[in-house]
Amino acid sequence: MKPNSSLSTRSLRCILAGLGLLLAALVISDLSSAQAQSAATSRPSSTSIRTPDFDETLSWYQDKLGFRLIGSENFVQGRRAVLERSGFLLEVTEVDHLLQQDQDPDATGGVAVTRLPVISLIVPDVDKEVSRLRKAGVDILQAPEDELDGRFRTAQIRDNGRHRIELREPIDENGFNAMGR
Structure with a gap:
């Protein structure tokens, strides 16, 4: 059995x-x-950037844009951290070198800036945010302006390295901007 x-x-x-x-x-x-x-x-709610200036980059995103550190890990190849702002997650990875980029005519300080924004953040008032960031010494790559379709008011800034960041303020479907612009 x-x-x-x-x-x-x-x-x-x-x-x-x-x-x-x-x-x-x-x-x-x-x-x-x-x-x-x-x-x-x-819309996408996360992205990842690579930087050789890991500690400086973490501080920049926390101090200038108000991200908070969720967690970090150490690996043989480098470190990785995850930051958060209003539900948007940003993964920062430490690298010992950056991939070659074509030279951007908007490069400042001899550092090539990405051609397209790698991060797009929704903000309540683009003009106020740009004014605050300008006073904090942040590179403003594009002054605030309304998009052609009239749905967003946008501006672009550069982080402490070479990453282009877009700031977006929603405008309702009737073309009305709640901030009075």
Whole structure:
């Protein structure tokens, strides 16, 4: 009778393992379709930047833009930290060198700036934010202006390294800017 109970136990384990795999596949399928629907209707809420000036970059994002440190890790290759501001996550990775970039005509101080913004932050008042950042010594790459479609007022700044950051102030669908501009 022992061989039959062993066979039954083995069969039961296989059935349970199969059911577990089927359940996992269903959960993954549901998550994937939910993520696809969410991605179609939402904007990105995170990004990652690389920098050789890790400590300086963390301080810059905390002091100038109000990000808070969520956590950090040390690896053999360098360090990594995650910062957060109003639900937006920023991963900062330490590197010993940066990838070559084509020279940007907007480069300042001999440091090439990314051509397109790597970060886009929603702010309540772009003009006030730019004024505050200018007083704090931040490089302003584009003064505040309304986008052609009239949905956002935008400006662009440069972080302590070479990353272009876009500041966006929403304007409602009727062209009304709640800030009175």
